[in-house]
Amino acid sequence: MKEPSSAAGELLQTLADHVAQSAKETLHVSDELAEAHGAEVARQMATVWGGQQVYMPEGIHVQASKLHQQIFDEWKGVIRSTLAPVTSRWSGLNQIALAATQLAQFLVGARLALMPVS
Secondary structure: OOOOOOHHHHHHHHHHHHHHHHHHHHHOOOHHHHHHHHHHHHHHHHHHHOOOOOOOOOOHHHHHHHHHHHHHHHHHHHHHHHHOOOOOHHHHHHHHHHHHHHHHHHHHHHHHHHOOOO
């Protein structure tokens, strides 16, 4: 890591370091390529947002979006596996009620998992 000469330089260097680490872990690229990619992303961010005051949110919406997709994917699986063997209308309605109950229980558990611990 290069020594930054200011807080702004430190921010860009930290960004470059995080992008490089992410590239290594997710894309499995060499250290040299990952560091070059991190430096390029930091340069582009400086070009695009340089001189502006930028608020960086915590990313709760991104995390929630991933959780919502996971819930939806698991819910689709419950519905498909529950409804596949249904042969009559009444047993189908019972299976739907069961699936809805299971979904409600899952959503309550997921909501509790997102609540902050005091």
